[in-house]
Amino acid sequence: MILVLCKCVLGGGAAFSSPAKFGGLGGSGLKQWMIFGAGQAGRALYKLLHSGKSPVIAFADSNPSLWGKTWDGVPILPLEEAVRRRPSGIFLGIINRESCREVGGQLRRAGYDGPLYQVSQLQNRFHIRLATLRLMAEELESRAVPGALAELGVYQGEFAGEINRLLPDRKLYLFDTFEGFHQRDVEKERAENHSQAQQGDFSDTSVETVLGRMPHPEQVVLRKGRFPETARGLEERFALVSLDADLYLPMYEGLSYFYPRLNPGGYLLLHDYNSAQYQGAGQAARRYCEENGIYLTPLCDIHGAAVLVKDGKR
Numbered sequence: 490m491i492l493v494l495c496k497c498v499l500g501g502g503a504a505f506s507s508p509a510k511f512g513g514l515g516g517s518g519l520k521q522w523m524i525f526g527a528g529q530a531g532r533a534l535y536k537l538l539h540s541g542k543s544p545v546i547a548f549a550d551s552n553p554s555l556w557g558k559t560w561d562g563v564p565i566l567p568l569e570e571a572v573r574r575r576p577s578g579i580f581l582g583i584i585n586r587e588s589c590r591e592v593g594g595q596l597r598r599a600g601y602d603g604p605l606y607q608v609s610q611l612q613n614r615f616h617i618r619l620a621t622l623r624l625m626a627e628e629l630e631s632r633a634v635p636g637a638l639a640e641l642g643v644y645q646g647e648f649a650g651e652i653n654r655l656l657p658d659r660k661l662y663l664f665d666t667f668e669g670f671h672q673r674d675v676e677k678e679r680a681e682n683h684s685q686a687q688q689g690d691f692s693d694t695s696v697e698t699v700l701g702r703m704p705h706p707e708q709v710v711l712r713k714g715r716f717p718e719t720a721r722g723l724e725e726r727f728a729l730v731s732l733d734a735d736l737y738l739p740m741y742e743g744l745s746y747f748y749p750r751l752n753p754g755g756y757l758l759l760h761d762y763n764s765a766q767y768q769g770a771g772q773a774a775r776r777y778c779e780e781n782g783i784y785l786t787p788l789c790d791i792h793g794a795a796v797l798v799k800d801g802k803r
């Protein structure tokens with residue numbers, strides 16, 4: 490990995506390095522990375538960074554109950570011990586900026602003087618899902634693939650707004666409870682140990698918030714309530730669908746509903762296929778693909794997205 494480093498001090502005494510130029514994950518010279526934080530963000534980072542040439546040699550974590558355990562064979566260590574292993578660079582798998590500063594300070598005080606990177610810096614660089622969406626939109630237009638657009642799992646409409654902006658001439662169906670996760674879906678998560686999701690997570694949104702975010706609201710059809718009940722009576726074919734409902738049940742039901750209704754050459758973009766936080770999303774996709782003899786392409790983005798292309802002739 491070729492990293493052009495520009496050091497900046499973000500308060501709290503911790504100097505963070507900016508990976509100003511990524512030349513791929515190979516690059517010259519052996520690098521040995523360490524990740525602080527063995528939770529969701531840290532594991533997502535691991536999937537992006539870990540390679541034969543530039544391995545992640547350890548996680549550091551401040552939670553003593555994790556010390557001595559491993560993730561994908563990589564040890565989870567207390568901070569001081571991690572520093573003693575002299576990594577070439579440490580990535581902070583922590584979302585909260587204040588905690589990042591604190592941990593950065595602790596690492597410096599423990600004697601680490603190498604580069605420190607924050608997950609948010611990588612998140613911007615690896616916004617692959619959005620970049621992929623732009624290319625998909627171009628493909629659909631240039632191949633004149635007919636059909637409407639949809640997103641299941643809209644929340645505040647960030648990604649949906651982008652779909653609406655990129656393909657302004659198509660109808661966009663937005664499916665969400667707009668009240669967060671539904672009790673029935675959460676019960677399944679618990680029963681099958683897919684995630685720690687809680688009823689009502691992602692409820693801080695509204696139909697008005699979402700509509701206000703759409704550049705072309707006249708194209709938007711909102712279907713409020715629990716999917717798949719909200720799809721009843723809809724007679725539509727699709728060119729592009731984003732499935733981002735996080736949980737096993739709606740992701741499986743989303744695939745079962747939308748994949749047969751995709752026009753040939755159309756795309757299904759799945760969020761969380763390789764997520765450590767929402768493992769049910771990937772399990773739902775694997776089950777659906779296996780049952781139907783279809784194959785997807787995983788994307789190397791921070792949330793572990795994946796793409797399905799509908800084949801066949803029109």
Ligand SMILES: C[S@@+](CC[C@H](N)C(=O)[O-])C[C@H]1O[C@@H](n2cnc3c(N)ncnc32)[C@H](O)[C@@H]1O
Nearest residue numbers: 642643644648665666669691715716733734739
């Ligand atoms: C991670 S958020 C979506 C994020 C959004 N795609 C974005 O890019 O900002 C997941 C959403 O899925 C919705 N959801 C989960 N299960 C659902 C179901 N069965 N029916 C409708 N919406 C559901 C939740 O209400 C939540 O808003």
